[in-house]
Amino acid sequence: MNSPEIQQMIQLLSRLPGLGPRSGRRVALHLLKKREALLKPLIEALQTADQTITTCQQCFNLDTSNPCHLCQDTKRDDHSLCIVADVADLWAIERSQIFKGRYHVLGGLLSALDNIGPQQLTIQPLLKRLENGQIQEIILALNSTVDGQTTVHYLANHLQSYAVKLSSLAQGVPMGGELDYLDDGTLSAAFSERKRLYA
Amino acid sequence: MNSPEIQQMIQLLSRLPGLGPRSGRRVALHLLKKREALLKPLIEALQTADQTITTCQQCFNLDTSNPCHLCQDTKRDDHSLCIVADVADLWAIERSQIFKGRYHVLGGLLSALDNIGPQQLTIQPLLKRLENGQIQEIILALNSTVDGQTTVHYLANHLQSYAVKLSSLAQGVPMGGELDYLDDGTLSAAFSERKRLYA
């Protein structure tokens, strides 16, 4: 019905995460109405990103430089390594400003269901990074899901032989979380890892 | 924190309708991971759309040709005109295949709140289209909102002097609609426009 040019635009926009045919059409129309303010700048930004963004071959972050700015930053702690599944998780931790060491992006989680084994993740490069003995502490910042916990156990096993302090994120009630809205797993974890308030 | 190139991409994606900072980041990462399958084709589709899509100066549809393919289609009925607020509404009616006449896209609705008057809409070109007397029937397919109904009344007044049959879409219970989920306005409209089932 529409011209093939509009159809193609809608079809690709509909494939973006969180969008579907309906929102794809809405975004396409919006872009066509805001040529100068949005469509042209977006085209340019996507082109620039495509041409300049690369994967850091040390930590597997995405950045314009390789090694990335986090790997190059001399003010960060070389002894502490935070392992995340995805670049999105690295970004989230950076936003929280809670961690000042180095990162390692696994590129996913082990998953029997999705047929993702250790070879699909950046586990070999991770073990290679540990060889020089500089890293003394590793924090596993992985999702609190079945796949996340499978990966925690797998890594815990394979990192045992290195002289590193290994920890994973605490589980419990999220900030602002209301108990009667939490799932049973979260509630059990919060109970079993309860913290003593005075001695 | 991120490179300015990634920030700029996220910032523009976040401004798309229905997206925000969080989904903007998600879409950006997805695009950077699917360079060949999604990012490059999307850049090309957006460029093509930007370069080829134009506004039809007759009906104000968006298309690669001006007049658009709907205005040019000789199989469509020249005597019947459907007035819509937005190209999205035209697309929706085309998908339903219920209408085989011509269209006129107003480019919005009259709105006191948003300060949109008749001059901001394509009402002058509409009146000009009616001058040759070819159009015999006009269907106002406008939203069933305050602005939509304001526009219906305004157009009804201004189209009175032309010898056209004027109608607007029926109001009532939407297909599959459950009565106890409908707002009062819809329910009242459905009652007052109830249809007799036998004589």
Ligand SMILES: [Zn+2]
């Ligand atoms: Zn890096």
Ligand SMILES: [Zn+2]
């Ligand atoms: Zn047209």
